[in-house]
Amino acid sequence: MIRDPKDLQRYTAQERANHWVVGICFILLALSGLAFFHPAFFPLAQIFGGGVWARILHPFVGVLMTLSFLGLFIRFRALNAMTPTDREWLSRIGEMASGNDHGMPEQGKYNGGQKLMFWVMSASILLLFVSGILIWRAYFGFPVGLVRLGAVVHAAVAAIMIAFIIVHVYAAIWVKGTVRAMWYGTVTRAWAKQHHRAWYRQMTGKS
Amino acid sequence: MALQSLDIKQRSATTTPSPSMRQTPEVAKLIDISRCIGCKACQVACMEWNDVRDEIGSVDGTYNNPTDLTAASWTVMRFYEKENADPFDFEWLIRKDGCMHCADPGCLKACPAPGAIVQYANGIVDFHQENCIGCGYCITGCPFNVPRISKKDSKAYKCTLCSDRVAVGLEPACVKTCPTGAIMFGSKEQMTFQAGSRITELHGRGLTKAGLYDPPGVGGTHVMYVMKDVGDPGAIGLPTDPGISPLVSVWKGVSKPLATFALAAVALGSLFHYVTKGPNEVSKELEDELDKEDVK
Numbered sequence: 197m198i199r200d201p202k203d204l205q206r207y208t209a210q211e212r213a214n215h216w217v218v219g220i221c222f223i224l225l226a227l228s229g230l231a232f233f234h235p236a237f238f239p240l241a242q243i244f245g246g247g248v249w250a251r252i253l254h255p256f257v258g259v260l261m262t263l264s265f266l267g268l269f270i271r272f273r274a275l276n277a278m279t280p281t282d283r284e285w286l287s288r289i290g291e292m293a294s295g296n297d298h299g300m301p302e303q304g305k306y307n308g309g310q311k312l313m314f315w316v317m318s319a320s321i322l323l324l325f326v327s328g329i330l331i332w333r334a335y336f337g338f339p340v341g342l343v344r345l346g347a348v349v350h351a352a353v354a355a356i357m358i359a360f361i362i363v364h365v366y367a368a369i370w371v372k373g374t375v376r377a378m379w380y381g382t383v384t385r386a387w388a389k390q391h392h393r394a395w396y397r398q399m400t401g402k403s
Numbered sequence: 404m405a406l407q408s409l410d411i412k413q414r415s416a417t418t419t420p421s422p423s424m425r426q427t428p429e430v431a432k433l434i435d436i437s438r439c440i441g442c443k444a445c446q447v448a449c450m451e452w453n454d455v456r457d458e459i460g461s462v463d464g465t466y467n468n469p470t471d472l473t474a475a476s477w478t479v480m481r482f483y484e485k486e487n488a489d490p491f492d493f494e495w496l497i498r499k500d501g502c503m504h505c506a507d508p509g510c511l512k513a514c515p516a517p518g519a520i521v522q523y524a525n526g527i528v529d530f531h532q533e534n535c536i537g538c539g540y541c542i543t544g545c546p547f548n549v550p551r552i553s554k555k556d557s558k559a560y561k562c563t564l565c566s567d568r569v570a571v572g573l574e575p576a577c578v579k580t581c582p583t584g585a586i587m588f589g590s591k592e593q594m595t596f597q598a599g600s601r602i603t604e605l606h607g608r609g610l611t612k613a614g615l616y617d618p619p620g621v622g623g624t625h626v627m628y629v630m631k632d633v634g635d636p637g638a639i640g641l642p643t644d645p646g647i648s649p650l651v652s653v654w655k656g657v658s659k660p661l662a663t664f665a666l667a668a669v670a671l672g673s674l675f676h677y678v679t680k681g682p683n684e685v686s687k688e689l690e691d692e693l694d695k696e697d698v699k
């Protein structure tokens with residue numbers, strides 16, 4: 197893709213780096229966590245040097261991800277406040293998915309789906325962190341009732357989060373010209389005008 | 404403890420059948436609390452046979468020594484002082500604590516490491532430490548708070564019911580050593596029968612509440628107690644109606660394969676969405692329009 201000086205800056209280098217740290221942590225967590233989730237996934241533990249290493253490493257990576265996600269949360273929280281337009285967008289998400297996005301309401305920097313993703317991720321990581329601490333036997337010894345609750349919550353929220361992340365990554369691949377925003381931070385003006393027209397106007401001053 | 408076995412009934416985190424060519428009768432250990440004198444010979448025999456030594460701890464003012472099960476103390480005598488209505492009728496209830504070898508073992512159900520916990524056809528639930536990853540899920544799953552993770556090697560340990568001795572036709576070490584015959588061993592059927600005769604005898608001596616503890620909530624156990632008051636197992640620190648916690652059943656039940664299918668469906672759904680709907684490209688018209696603006 198040719199980089200054009202007229203491209204619009206969507207993410208700073210720090211924002212991108214922060215997002216990548218969270219993303220890499222997530223991949224490591226999902227792979228090691230799934231190894232404990234169901235026997236079908238146990239072979240994934242080999243990536244980490246076996247079940248014992250997966251068990252040792254997973255919670256530390258989890259803490260790292262929680263801390264780095266906090267960075268993303270602080271940076272993007274205000275931009276992800278839900279508005280009535282976002283709700284309308286979400287109610288018509290079927291049209292969007294069927295590839296017919298012309299009639300969708302005009303979007304700012306983020307559309308309703310992206311904002312929903314942001315809040316689902318925030319809630320998931322909070323729950324995974326709290327439940328993860330509860331089931332971290334190597335360093336904590338909570339009452340068994342809490343540990344059992346933690347185990348259920350951790351497994352359920354992890355499955356939900358993995359499903360949402362699959363959608364998150366797929367959406368970025370599906371909407372052409374998006375992934376580059378996470379590589380070098382810019383998008384084309386046409387991309388912005390098509391998908392986030394209000395943001396396009398705000399960035400360029402044009403209509 | 405591991406022995407090559409051809410009589411494995413269940414294996415943790417395994418979805419295919421386990422080696423099960425050989426069939427052995429179900430065994431049981433019967434502990435008659437009314438005959439236990441609390442001498443702890445069984446604790447010593449357990450340490451000796453299994454060749455594990457606990458660290459020397461400190462006395463907490465009771466006869467409980469060590470005070471709890473540990474990775475190296477697989478059985479401990481728990482002393483309960485019971486004051487009855489008649490002030491001169493003070494009782495000491497002593498229970499030999501350790502793994503119950505549940506027919507439906509919560510530890511095995513919770514374990515995520517393939518083959519780290521097995522249940523033999525004879526009913527013994529055994530931990531194979533070489534497969535243990537040290538997560539502690541067995542503790543989360545156990546209704547009796549039995550397994551312990553070692554601080555030394557981060558593996559889980561508990562009573563093996565001397566699976567190595569039983570496999571070659573011997574009784575467990577604690578059974579062999581008990582000087583009062585309070586611990587008995589044999590087929591589950593035989594032990595249930597023996598418990599019945601003993602209970603009739605106790606009833607005849609006025610202990611009308613005596614009964615057998617073989618809780619159905621965990622499918623019965625392969626360690627059973629004859630107790631003086633079967634209606635009040637809490638008096639000796641046992642749960643009244645133990646079973647695998649509903650939370651553990653939800654966590655380890657059908658939800659897991661369902662969630663696995665759901666994740667696969669989301670991934671495949673995305674792939675097929677791309678293949679059927681095609682990518683969402685930036686429209687050529689918009690690009691041309693912007694190019695034209697630039698030329699102006």
Ligand code: HEM
Pocket residue numbers: 222225226228229230232233250251252253254255256257258259261262321324325326327328329331332333347350351354355357358515538
């Ligand atoms: C946020 C901090 C996190 C902490 C402290 C944490 C901690 C833990 C711990 C202690 C375990 C038990 C295994 C072990 O001892 O290693 C575990 C299991 C697991 N974790 Fe995490 N984790 C965190 C985040 C995540 C994330 C983000 C995911 C997924 C995307 C995840 C997915 C899983 C899964 C699937 C399991 C297996 C659950 C089961 O056995 O059913 N965890 N986690």
Ligand code: SF4
Pocket residue numbers: 501502503504505508509510511528544545546547548549550561
């Ligand atoms: S008592 Fe606990 S450790 Fe023993 S078989 Fe039952 S669930 Fe497993």
